[in-house]
Amino acid sequence: MSDQQKQVMALSRVASQISADENIDELLAGLIRSACEQGAWHLGSIMSVDLAHGYALVLTRYESSMLPQQTEDRWELATSPCLIALQTREPVYIRDALETTQFPGYRREAKVRGYRTVLVLPMTSSDTAGRPMVLTVASRAVREVGEEDLAFMSAVVQLGAIAVERAHRHRAQTQANEQLQRIIESQRTLLREVLAGESLATLTVSLGDLLDGPVLVVDFFSNYLLGSGSPLPSIYDDAAWAKWLTGAGGREFVPIVRDAIEFQRKSSVVLPIGQGSSVEATIQPLTIDDELVGALLTFGEGKPSDLQKLMLESVSFALSVQLMRSVIRFRIETRTLTELFFEIVERRWRSEDDVLGRARHLGLALTAPLRMIVIDFPGPAGQGTNLTVEGHRTVTMLARQQNITMHVVMVGSGLVCLLPDEEDSDATALTRLGQQISDAVFGTFGCAPIVVLGERFEGMEPLAQEWERCWRMIRVARNYGKTGFLRMPDLGPVPILMGAADSADVRIFVDGAIGKLIEYDKRTRSDYLQTLSAYLRSGCRSQLCANEMGLHVTTLRYRLSRINELFHIDVESPERRFAVELAIHLHQLTGTH
Template sequence: MPDQLSRIMSLRDVASQINSDGDLDTLLRDLIQAACRHGSWDLGSIMTLDLAHGYALVTARFEANVMLRSPSGDRWELATSPALVALQRFEPVYIRDARESTEFPGYRREALERGYCTVMIYPMASVDAEGRPMVLAVSSRKVVDVSPDDLAFMSIIVHLGAIAIERAHRHRAQLAAAEQLRRVLGAQGSLLQEVLAGGSIETLTAMLGDLLSAPVLVLDFFASSLLASASPVPTVHDDAAWTTLLEGASGRQMLAEVRDAVTTRRAETITLRLSDKLSLDARIEPLMVDDEAVGALLTFDQSSSNDLQKLLIESAKFALSVQLMRSVIRFRFETRTLTELFFEIVERRWRDEQDMLRRARRLGLSLAAPMRMLVIDFPDRTNASADLSVDGHRAVALLAAQQHIAVHIVTVGGALVCLVPHEEGVELERVTRLAHRIAETLARSVGSEPIVVLGDTCEGLEALAKEWERCWRMIRVARTFGRRGAMTVPDFGPLPMLMGAADSSDVRSFIDGAIGRVIEHDKKHNTAYLETLAAYVRAGCRSQHCADAMGLHVTTLRYRMSRISDLFGIGVETPEQRFSIELALQLHSLIDNSNASAARHESIPRMRG
């Protein structure tokens, strides 16, 4: 063995040789070569231990005499290898003569085949690129008695090698981080360039899937749309099937759950249940415009995110928010513009009819063609009327698209007006079915069923204004009598007509002349003569039937009717008298209930500045 000075100089050479900027494979070859030459060994190898599969794998090999080289294996079973013993004890394993060793039969067989004797195996305080532990093995073609100095010398070489390997790992990680940073910065530039160039949100979604190397899902709350880069469960749903699923009931449920999670800021992740046996976990990244959640980015990558990936996601959120901001501005502008046009028509503030028709055509609406009006009146939730209008707008647009019915949606305060052009193939039955679907869907989303009134066909500006007034009278009737859901004109009979005429002076004079004195007497003396008269007329002027309905003795009822006749001169003996009194009672009830409803609701919405 070399003397001490030579060994010190050898260590310097070893350190210089392995302290290079080469890749890991080159470093391992240099390390085993230096260990063999400076430690006076004939053969050597560096092995990684695949503990999961039970094998030791040779990653670097050196043999001093190439002419004597014979074939050797690159994989050893750990059960018969001293490498596992060295790793478990974390101390060198010394085999003086492998040809005579019975503890490791694999080494004995190879020692006889390749002609080596002494073997030393050192555990290394390092791992390979896949995180597997490593050992260094050296062999001599003759029997060598290893001294403590020899062990210490080789241990130092192995330690220097472990330091170099760790340095190589860090260098590789730095290169990977630099490459990822370059990729992130390039991705930022690409995303911003796509946004500034006016690219579509579909293109942005596809780019994000490629950049994040994971499926993503972009939700647009204003457009009620879901755009996916790829299927997160390709074994269950391919890309086409995933897109179909998002367009159906599962997609609508997913949109509602994500919007609720983003609005309430409950969690950063969400579990999407696609079926009883299939659920997906996704990270939620809200997309904000002016502190309002307008959408969300869902990523289905289960790996832990580092700082650069977070930076990339923030860039993606910014690009998507800018794109959605355009959608929000366009939605608000179109809604506002169409609303202004609608109110100019129904409030009859236009001067040039042709100018109104041209303005409508620029908004994609043909007012000169026949159309139906469908009015949606939301439940009385004034503190959330804006949200109801926006959510209702999305839901109605989606339902109409699913049934292939063209609609123009106008926001009018706490209500929506849908103008449905009369087209070939769009029968009244389909529009009626749409009205019922709207009532059912909004009842689930807002917690209470709205009033949905389907009007008749109208054509032209004046006809549209009259139809609006008639539909709103129907809504007032529905509010008065507590009715909700989808309904049409025939469902109300003559009530809307009577509602329209009830406020006239002639009608009020008729009511005052027929039952006005009874009303005043009841108010002044706290009596119930009007109630008794109304019940008597409803019972068909049958005393016993009316008394039973009111819970009175028939004699008491007859006394009250006698007092009504004496005090007010009201009689119901002839059909004409009964009809007059019954009509006055109905009109009075209609006006009274209408006034009470008007105290809670605006009679007809007006345009606000």
């Protein structure tokens, strides 16, 4: 048999010896044993290179001699050829370790263990900690290493690298399967707890155990926080953390988390936890019918794996189901009164006695004198629902603190508060309440609402009329950019004029004065109404108006002549000018466009 055939047979034996091992430690031990036996080396080792700490660590050894030997399991990279082999990706050949001056560590050990020639080969695989590895073999006699020897040992190392990568994949797959089974069992456990009606506190503790770390559940409907374990034990232990969450500091988390989800669209948030410290948390929104009802916060560094993401989805689903109960309870309490309110203000009732009876069943006496406070929550799209829900709780709390009886109705992006107004009622109490509502909403949510206090009324039809009057005031306040607690004098004479005028008459007047011009602008996308409004604001002074609009005065006069020609609108006389200016003003306020 030729030398080439012997090497092929030797490689075959190496492959067969290491292919059966799935455990990485056993595989590496088999690899170095096969490399020494088939390559005619007396001893060898496989080492991992810890670049961060500057050491090469022995993972496994092979020794042909059965005599006990003094060995060294950690080598400084400065005295080891391992780093050179990894950097150059080439074998390092030491012909005689007893004579080498470049690697004094090998010279010392060669005297103790009795070896001479050393060959260090870089491996293309890594250990279980992700560190690169090298394979080292040694001979007890000085040995010349030729090209065939290097090729054979390189092939052995390559076979070992393939086997190691296969073992890594097998290990990762096994761990993934075990984790998947844990996730499936966790899903069953969570659903059993939810269906059994366990409390949110019990469920939160289970979540902390399942995710193997601290978690924080935020309930936006009740402004409630529940934590399982402290994210910073050096500052708060578990008991201190739970106490801190129930205080003022913990309550600040709710708007911070909601803002991060709804407006900043972030998947993580930095939470201030007092004592000049903060902690970063990953956010998992909790929704019901696309409505944000809460959030799950997890602490810890690192991007979650696919299986961990699956676990978080399962946990989020269980929490959403749990929070759905509080949402349903809240909606049942508010829906009935809201439906009754709209039936009255839209005048859809058939039997007045039936409506009065249903109102009495809800504790609302419509035949007694009442006052109305209407609250409008301006803000970006999507924010109104949460503000209304949390504003409901804020308003109810303020009324309870002042011992004021109140029925709160959710109306779109606002609230209507119906309050008894007896003869001996404190007239200033409602004013104080309205101002406090405005201040509390602004301080909590960072946006100023419009709060309107209505007049005294009694009965169903007066309730509908008072709602229309308050809503007109809110619409005027919106157009003028006014916020806060408002009364009729705060808005000037315009709302008084609109309140006295019938809305149908207002529309007829606006249509007759400038209706054709509005329709023409809408159809042709022209800006004749803007030009006419600017001209009136400038006191019908052409040059001043042209300067404000950035036009040449000839262009402005041409537009005015076209307005007169097309729509027969002439503003030269004071009476006609007043009528057109009033129509434009009412058009902007009533939104007839």
